[in-house]
Amino acid sequence: MKKKVLGAFLAAFMSVSSFAQETAPNAVFVDFGSTIFAALFGGFGSGLGYERELTKNFSALIKAGFIGIRIKSSPHDTQILSATGGLYGRYYPLGDAVKRWFIDVGGSYSYMAVRYGDKIDSHIFEIGALTGWKFVFGGGFFLEPGLGYRFIFGDINTPIGSQAIPQIEGFTVGLGMGWAF
Numbered sequence: 001m002k003k004k005v006l007g008a009f010l011a012a013f014m015s016v017s018s019f020a021q022e023t024a025p026n027a028v029f030v031d032f033g034s035t036i037f038a039a040l041f042g043g044f045g046s047g048l049g050y051e052r053e054l055t056k057n058f059s060a061l062i063k064a065g066f067i068g069i070r071i072k073s074s075p076h077d078t079q080i081l082s083a084t085g086g087l088y089g090r091y092y093p094l095g096d097a098v099k100r101w102f103i104d105v106g107g108s109y110s111y112m113a114v115r116y117g118d119k120i121d122s123h124i125f126e127i128g129a130l131t132g133w134k135f136v137f138g139g140g141f142f143l144e145p146g147l148g149y150r151f152i153f154g155d156i157n158t159p160i161g162s163q164a165i166p167q168i169e170g171f172t173v174g175l176g177m178g179w180a181f
Helices: 002-021 033-040
Strands: 026-031 044-053 058-071 078-091 100-116 118-137 141-153 170-180
Touching (some): 033 058, 058 100, 118 170
Antiparallel strands (some): 026 170, 058 078
């Protein structure tokens, strides 16, 4: 009996220690979606993300973004500030997590403040899917173009008289650049 318990303990210890030696690939990246959207309206934006491999075919992502736009109008300018955070699951059909072709599905939450004399807040939820290819160069630098579709839940509230704010629902283009390690 003691040999069986010792054998089971030794097998468990060896499997845990060999698993612990395997390092799961990670990626940090700049998400240019916020930058591109803001630039279309003469503003500024930035997005950051982190991806962690869970298995050979799956990874999890967390993204955050910020947008600031000012639309000149009369009698007041419309100012828009938005902060977004999202969680995504990513599937790599070719079995190279954090490399090559991927499909991701996830959702995000955005808080948007619109000021046109008065300030009005909006809370927007989004779900979507994206497919793309992660081109990894050299020691880990990558470029990640993608095409997706998203659904938006919640309306963007705007003050009366302000410029209409586009609600981008439907097809979307993604572009990321970062480092896989």
